[in-house]
Amino acid sequence: MTEPLAELRSVSKGFPGVLALDHVDLALYPGEIHGLAGENGAGKSTLVKVLSGAHTPDVGELRLHGRPVRFRSPREALAAGIGVVHQELAGAPHLTVTENVLLGRLPSGWGRVRWAEAHRQARAVLDRLEIPIDERVLMGRLSLGRQQLVEIARALVRESQVLILDEPSAILGQHDLEVLFTALRGLRDRGVACLYISHRLNELFELTDRVTVLKDGAHVATEPIGDLSMDQLVALMTGRELVAPSRPVREASAAPLLEVDGLTRAGAFADVSFRVHPGEIVGMAGLVGSGRTEVARAIAGVDHAEGGTIGVRGRTVRMTSPRAALRYGIGLLPEDRKDQGLLMNRSVRENIGLASLRKRSRFGILRGGRDSRDAAALARQVDLRYRGLDQLVRFLSGGNQQKVMLARCLGAESQILILDEPTRGVDVGGKSEIYALMRQLVDGGVGILMISSEIEEIVMMSDRVLVMRAGRLVLELAGDDIEEDQIMRAALVHSVADRQGAVA
């Protein structure tokens, strides 16, 4: 190969109590898509931040076009041609899509923004990537997945030579993922070097040319992806082999825990009806934006439905707030950990305990020992990798933040769990732990509604599958009838047409 576009040489980066990168080497060549894999907390995001000027390395050297460089800020890295899409969304929700795409480089003349030109430019980029989003809409009104696509467009608009994507697929649906892949392949053909991080290993096989594996901050291997099997890759990441969980056959008992009938909210979903029984996992599949999250939020009392009823253990109830829902035994794991999930500036202990304060208190006074014991036990259940209950959540890696949210949700001991993308950003090992945990819960009589954009997850975990498209339930499958193809087809058919005419 030719000379690398960007290179890390023996780079180390430490935080108090942890060496996040330990003498790591990495070279990105023009025209390659380079995968980066590793467990939660392995140092992937830290590597991205070093490469993009957000962190300065403690030791080691950064090279661009063979010359050593030192970025003092992300701005400098950007100017040098390194575009990044970070793991956490960073868009400005109150600005339009156009402004987000062109942030910092809006076309202007005589000190005024030339809006027509700006919208045209943004449209051009979105079109080139085949992203079907209205450029004049406010960013905050888009689904997370859509916001992610906008951020990718932003990274691309600068014609960066190096493009880094930290788990872009974690919040993208299948269709949007294909949009992304097509765009990335196009960039590769134009000589861009791309670093792609994902915990969905099959994406690495589908998309990347080479893959680098990190473990506990250290470089483990860099191999052409064709030379590796899935098992080998997993073994490199985890240092052990994972047994794929098999799907047990379960008999759902008769009386449903949750009965949803004709649930409707204009513009989001219409006439949604289904049941969740104790002891079953109901998977909810569909594209991002098909209304799955909105249905979940309505059931958990976060938003109000306009029509239809929700029944819990045979009684029709009004979900006026998440607080009410929790009292009826409905717990929600929200899809967005930054905005709806975590107290970033507070400790692991406080975050885990938040939904079950009452249980660990008497007359409003917390029972300190119990509080800590419970939090530690829950952390252990989800296999959280952390340094102490007082550690601030913002210093955890992305996957571990997700586990904190899950631990909180479990702590409430709800009978009905609504899990919106439960394994988002969690590594392979962590996923199988979470799957085992979910099975254990349903064996104990809990009913789970699981929203997931990972079709394999849906197929593997669900006793029944509901497929949503454009705000409606379009298919229900059970037991051996659950098949990837059918789900995909139901989710996609007419999707383009549906998308434009939203739900009545």
Next chain:
Amino acid sequence: MTDTAAERTDAVPTGTASTGGGSGEFLRKWGVLVALILLLVVSATMSDRFLSLPNLLNVLRQIAIVGVLAIGMTFVIITAGIDLSAGSVLAVAAVVTADMVNSNGPLAAVLVAVLVGAGLGLVNGLGVTLGGVQPFIMTLGMLAFARGLAFLYTGGQPIPTTDETFLAIGNGRLFGIPNPALIFLALLVAAYFVLRHTTFGRAVYAVGSNDEAARLSGISVRRVRTTVYVISGATAGIAGLLYASQLGVGTPIAGEAFELDAIAATVVGGTSLFGGQGTVFGTFLGAAILGVLSNILNLTGVNPFVQRLFRGALIVAAVMLQRKDARGR
């Protein structure tokens, strides 16, 4: 994997019991305490009168009223709110309580002071939660409104009182310690306990850190928000009581701009205006730093105009030291 040996470390001044987070970690965590100690040492070398017990007790007595305000303010600011009306509410409580002493005796006066303060705080809280008015605006309105109430109530005249029991609250001593200082310390301990060991305290931090996450976790965000303004009103009521008692008069101009001193003490003590962070222990340190500073400047005879410069510079410097903490969520 993990044990919980470090369980109590959250009680540190800046409210960040963090593991991790960069080089200035120690400074951010213990910076306020270190600053106070430094200030004490420097002051001791500048004046031999400074370290005497009477002088230190005097400092404590002087910071008590603003300190009490700052306790309530800390609750409000942790929720990312602000209470600009504290000084005016103090004045209403001061005039009403002075009047009450004369007509109904000291016990009624004490109760009324707290209730009046809490009542005005409730109006603030409901304005913010039900009315949807921003805290800054709501309490700015109350700042003017409550001051007007105080003037109306008295017809602009101060209300003097001579009740011995009542005057003893602000001027007496117990075991040689001035009563206001004792009351301040007792309230500190109570507030510390509430913030640290109750579900309500957890909820206060949660609401300030991320209110949507708090709501989704089953916390009644409105109730928590409303309550912190009630608490701030109640502490303003107590402060008004102390004020009237100390001076022996309830005057409608009492406590003007005290809310700004209370905010200063709170933020110097490490509570972030962005919410979600802060402790009352920090607030105590903040109040102490500001109190010691003006004490030593007085002792050394520094021009009062120059004193203001020092004070202003100190507030900004203290917050700059903690800056890295205060961003984002």
